[in-house]
Amino acid sequence: MRSGALFTMTAGVFAVLVAGCASSPSSRFYTLGGDAAPAAASMPASFYVEVPPVDMPPQVAKNQLVVQTSPAQVQVLEQERWASLPADEVRRALSADLTRQLGAIDVYNTPRPDSVPVYRVKVNVQRFESWAGSQAVIDAVWSVRAVGSQAVLTCRTVAQQPVGAGYDALVAGHRKAVDQLAAEIAAGVREVSAIPAPAAAAADGASPAKSQAKLRQPVAARPLPCPVASASASAPAN
Incomplete structure (x- = not known):
């Protein structure tokens, strides 16, 4: 009799647990990727880009979507999540956009010639x-530097995209904001790539030691304009 009662109680507890699991809301996952991959280049690249990890504000550096409910208040959504951390999502989307727009290859963490x-x-x-049902905002300071050069172009992009209702629309708004950011960065890369490379040696017959000393001297950067809608600061590297 006691065994039957124990079995009935155990079965009841199990049924409650199963019902609880079945009624738990499932999480939804979002990504800033999803665009078609760029076609493989048939010609050797004339230059490469390098997109290292992106810095992201700590308050949104989590898998859950963080939505603004007021200028001073946010809500963390447990069931609405990024497929990877937002910094990774933005970096991957930027890399894909720049690769496509510039016809270049992202060689971050990759050996290269x-x-x-x-x-x-x-x-x-x-x-x-x-801002759910209102806008997606990405405010970023970015720089482009030719590796081995003394010049750096530093700009700021504020991308504000209106969005409709729903979290799908909000994520799509962030994707458009990343597209805008990438377009301005691509323009910056083109601007920096137009700077003539310094001469490899002195043309006046100077000794190799003097030529190497000249090459090691910092070269002042000429002012470079940021793309339209970006704030600008161009300066020699430290």
Whole structure:
């Protein structure tokens, strides 16, 4: 009799647990990727880009979507999640956009030939705001530097994209904001790539030691304009 009662109680507890699991809301996962992959280049690349990890504000550096409910308040959504951390999502989307727009290859963390110029892109996202049913905002300071050059182009892009209702629309708004950011960075890469490379040696017959000393001297950067809608600061590297 006691065994039957124990079996009935155990079965009841199991049924409650199963019902609880069945009623738990499932998580939805979003990504900033999804565009068609660029076609493989048939010609050797004239230059490479290097897109290292993106800096992201700590308050949104989590898998859950963080939405603004007021200028001073946010809500963390447990069931609405990024497929990877937002910094990874932005970096991957930027890399894909720049690869497509510039016809270049992202060689971050990849061996590469020394004979091909490399343009390093650094992005510091200062605001990554999600206003559900209103707008998606990415405010980023970014720089482009030709590896081995003394010049660096530093700009700021504020991308604000209106969005409709729903979290799918909000994520799509962030994707458009990344597209805008990538377009301005691509223009910056083209601007920096137009700077003539310094001469490899002195043309006046100077000794090799003097020529090497000249090559080691910092070369002042000429002012470079940022793309339209970006704030600008161009300066020699430290």
